[in-house]
Amino acid sequence: MVLLARKDEEGNTQALYDHLHGAGRLASGFEDEFADISRTAAVLHDVGKVAQQFQTYLLSDDGHRGDVQHARQGAFVVNDFFESKGEIEEIAKEILELAISKHHGGLPDCIDESGNRAFLLGFTESDKSNEKYAYQEIKRGLNGLALDLQSNFRGSAEDIACFLKKIKSLRLSKDSIYFYLGLLVKLIYSRLVDADRTDAACFETRKQYRPNAVDWQNLISRLDKSMRSFDSSSEINRIRHQINEQCCLAGARETGIYRLSIPTGGGKTLASLNFALHHALKTGKRRIIYVIPYLSITTQTAKTFRDVLGLNSDSDVLLEHYSTAGMQRSADVADNASSEFEDAGEHQRKLAAERWDNPIIVTTMVEFLETVMSARGTKLRKFHNMADSVIIFDEIQSLPMNTINLFNEIVSFLSKITNSTILLCSATQPLLEKTKRENLLLSEKPDLIAETESYEDKLRRTRIVASAENKSCDELGQIIVWRSAISHVDFECRMP
Numbered sequence: 356m357v358l359l360a361r362k363d364e365e366g367n368t369q370a371l372y373d374h375l376h377g378a379g380r381l382a383s384g385f386e387d388e389f390a391d392i393s394r395t396a397a398v399l400h401d402v403g404k405v406a407q408q409f410q411t412y413l414l415s416d417d418g419h420r421g422d423v424q425h426a427r428q429g430a431f432v433v434n435d436f437f438e439s440k441g442e443i444e445e446i447a448k449e450i451l452e453l454a455i456s457k458h459h460g461g462l463p464d465c466i467d468e469s470g471n472r473a474f475l476l477g478f479t480e481s482d483k484s485n486e487k488y489a490y491q492e493i494k495r496g497l498n499g500l501a502l503d504l505q506s507n508f509r510g511s512a513e514d515i516a517c518f519l520k521k522i523k524s525l526r527l528s529k530d531s532i533y534f535y536l537g538l539l540v541k542l543i544y545s546r547l548v549d550a551d552r553t554d555a556a557c558f559e560t561r562k563q564y565r566p567n568a569v570d571w572q573n574l575i576s577r578l579d580k581s582m583r584s585f586d587s588s589s590e591i592n593r594i595r596h597q598i599n600e601q602c603c604l605a606g607a608r609e610t611g612i613y614r615l616s617i618p619t620g621g622g623k624t625l626a627s628l629n630f631a632l633h634h635a636l637k638t639g640k641r642r643i644i645y646v647i648p649y650l651s652i653t654t655q656t657a658k659t660f661r662d663v664l665g666l667n668s669d670s671d672v673l674l675e676h677y678s679t680a681g682m683q684r685s686a687d688v689a690d691n692a693s694s695e696f697e698d699a700g701e702h703q704r705k706l707a708a709e710r711w712d713n714p715i716i717v718t719t720m721v722e723f724l725e726t727v728m729s730a731r732g733t734k735l736r737k738f739h740n741m742a743d744s745v746i747i748f749d750e751i752q753s754l755p756m757n758t759i760n761l762f763n764e765i766v767s768f769l770s771k772i773t774n775s776t777i778l779l780c781s782a783t784q785p786l787l788e789k790t791k792r793e794n795l796l797l798s799e800k801p802d803l804i805a806e807t808e809s810y811e812d813k814l815r816r817t818r819i820v821a822s823a824e825n826k827s828c829d830e831l832g833q834i835i836v837w838r839s840a841i842s843h844v845d846f847e848c849r850m851p
Contacts, residue, residue: 357370357372358370359404360373360375360404361558362413369558371401371404374554375397376501378400379394381553381554382546382547385739388517388773390514391514392515392543393546393547394507395451396451396544397550398500399429399433400458402502403425403428403489426458427456428493430452430455430478432493434478436504436505436508437508437511446519447508450515451543453540458732459732461730521772525796528792528794534764538727544732545737549740574632575633577663591620595621598621598623599625602630606630606634608803610638610775610776611798611801612779612797614779614784615627615779616781616804618782621782623782625663630803631643634745635745638776640745640776641714641743642711642712642715643746644741644747645716645747646748648753648754649753650677650719652749653675656717657717672715673714673716674716709733710736710740711737724758727765741773744775744776746778749781752784752785759790760792763787763794778803
């Protein structure tokens with residue numbers, strides 16, 4: 356009998372062999388680093404479906420989703436079949452056990468309130484002999500799945516050895532090492548969840564998975580064309596052009612963590628995009644992720660990018676992922692008589708937001724931090740797609756004080772472990788590297804533009820004059836509203 360992994364609404368079935376190996380190819384192919392341990396997690400994640408009780412459940416149309424547990428058995432296989440020779444193998448086993456056993460739902464706490472290693476002790480003989488897992492039956496059925504267990508585990512251990520060698524070279528503190536290990540678990544888990552769900556979607560749609568392709572040179576040409584159309588007669592625009600050219604040249608730098616400090620009005624948004632495009636082309640990065648603290652400028656930035664790159668609202672080159680993204684489109688679709696169009700468009704948008712596979716992504720700091728610090732599979736699914744990227748943080752001075760250490764650890768991990776370049780943008784750079792933990796691993800020469808003081812006076816567009824009159828809070832509020840209204844009208848009148 357052919358073992359099955361799933362059945363769709365029309366009664367079509369997918370063989371378990373095909374699903375395990377298909378997910379394994381996807382998980383190992385997403386990124387070059389950690390390919391073996393990601394493949395191992397994927398080829399073992401659903402071996403619990405070997406059990407006759409699952410096969411009966413799948414074909415009988417009886418029962419409810421989740422009635423037959425099939426995730427933990429793959430972790431039992433890791434625990435039983437993978438020989439530990441030391442620390443490296445133990446770390447590999449624990450990461451695999453975590454990712455496989457919890458690939459539905461989310462990652463668990465590994466210690467209880469007393470500090471005991473509660474979760475990772477749950478692989479005893481009594482656990483494995485529990486009838487609900489049918490583990491002995493599953494072990495007998497592994498031979499027909501061609502999982503190449505020992506080869507996969509050797510590769511997994513080699514991945515961990517490379518990781519430990521890399522973090523040793525970084526001379527991290529003990530706290531940072533533990534934090535990096537936690538992020539590595541999430542990275543492998545992310546690849547497993549994405550591979551599992553993507554392979555399932557390919558079966559349901561009868562389409563082969565193809566990652567989003569990107570032509571960075573074409574986007575650079577589009578940006579250059581837009582920039583040439585800007586007026587360059589004023590001194591401010593000439594300064595912006597100089598800054599833009601310096602960022603363009605900086606795109607040739609190596610992968611690292613950099614700062615871009617440009618006075619307000621210096622064209623930071625387009626200059627940072629220019630850097631990102633040239634750097635992505637030079638270093639082979641897969642995507643650009645633009646992270647912004649405020650919703651108001653997030654929408655504005657996305658529109659600016661679409662305009663200068665010549666992208667229409669339906670282009671899949673740029674994804675907007677924040678709380679209000681897609682609201683106008685949803686309103687437009689709601690007026691359309693075709694519910695099929697509505698369902699397809701909304702489904703595609705949600706899938707893109709869950710995966711972050713688009714070449715350019717505009718999102719918020721909240722979404723970025725919630726993704727990395729989440730334990731849920733739906734959030735973490737896109738974490739691995741932050742690897743091999745250019746990640747730009749605009750207005751970094753607005754980062755909340757209580758998240759600085761978390762932020763430093765995350766971006767340093769993304770840069771040093773997953774080969775992403777980080778750019779911290781601000782007119783007034785915060786001293787993130789001056790924390791007690793000293794955990795922001797800036798590049799040796801971190802500033803893209805070394806001297807910007809000469810631009811400050813020329814770019815200054817406001818002058819603050821303190822009033823000598825005493826005003827109440829209510830009177831001050833009325834003055835602010837009145838001044839704002841006058842400024843807005845004046846701005847509208849001067850718009851071309």
